[in-house]
Amino acid sequence: MEFRARNHVPALTGVLSLISLGLVFGAVLGLFDGTLPRAPTAVLDAIPTVNALVSALAVGTIATGWRAIRRGAVARHRKLMGVSLVLFVTFLVLYLYRVSLLGPAPFPGPETIYRFVYLPVLAIHISLAIVCIPLLNYVLLLALTRPIAALSETNHPRVGRVAASLWMISFALGIVVYLLSYVIY
Template sequence: MELRVRDHVPGVAALLSLVSLALVFGAVLGYIPQSVFPRASPAVLTAVPHVNAVLSTTAIVTIVLGVRAIRRGDVARHRAFMLTTLGLFVAFLVLYLYKVVLEGTTAFPGPDVVYRFVYLPTLAVHILLAVACIPLLYYVLLLALTRPVADIYDTRHRLVGRVAASLWLVSFVLGDVVYVLLYLVY
């Protein structure tokens, strides 16, 4: 009996989401030992947040361009921009998790009132949207990669993709706000 991803997109998306989120939360909560990764120089670790800000800002642009392309009916450009965004997201996540495993999360250095009423709510919404995006992104990605373009129109790719792109976009923007608060303002 042949098992095809095409026939099990929701289940495969759910499985990939669980594995991905387990890795993310494992890193953030300290369950992944530092010894698993080679230690980068302090300069490299210091550069990670700044590189990630560039990746995040670039992802914002590629999401907007991808949405614009599909609205114009340009499927090839849409696919290229969304796959580019996915690559940027993966690079961001790998760098972020690498830094978190080696150094932990970054404490907010600003005043408590800003921490409680600006930084923490922004960070919380950013994280919630990022987590909510994962299964949606896997779902639309698997639909797109397992079907010819003509068949995608008969799936929920368009509906779920709109939600995923919107949440992803807001998450990246809020991630940039978190970066600005942590590394530029305070």
């Protein structure tokens, strides 16, 4: 029997999401410790700032891509969402690399800000990022396995709106986490 990805999008979404989340949790839990080459300290120190810039660019490309599809500019939407995906992967690779080597960064600010501002923002940011992974895998697989004209007949528009909204919020909150951890405190 011939395997056809278009007929197995939910299952492929599940597999890709488990692999993606496994890599994320593996890095955070230190499972890759000692397996990666260590970059110079200056490079490791620059990753949070680079990731904040990547996040800001991603918010812009997601918003612009969303606006493009609302105006019927399918090709522009597709390009911008592709760029957003590349930015997301770049962010994730850099973040996971740094966390694998150094562990999660401690919050340097006061305990009150940590407890009542930083932790809630971080928790929402992380929760949305985790929720976004299967949603993004799903809309991406639909986009890759269907003709463009047929996408409007799938869950791609509905799930894509939810995914894009949560994705932008997660990126924006990541910038807030960066500002609290590396700029303000």
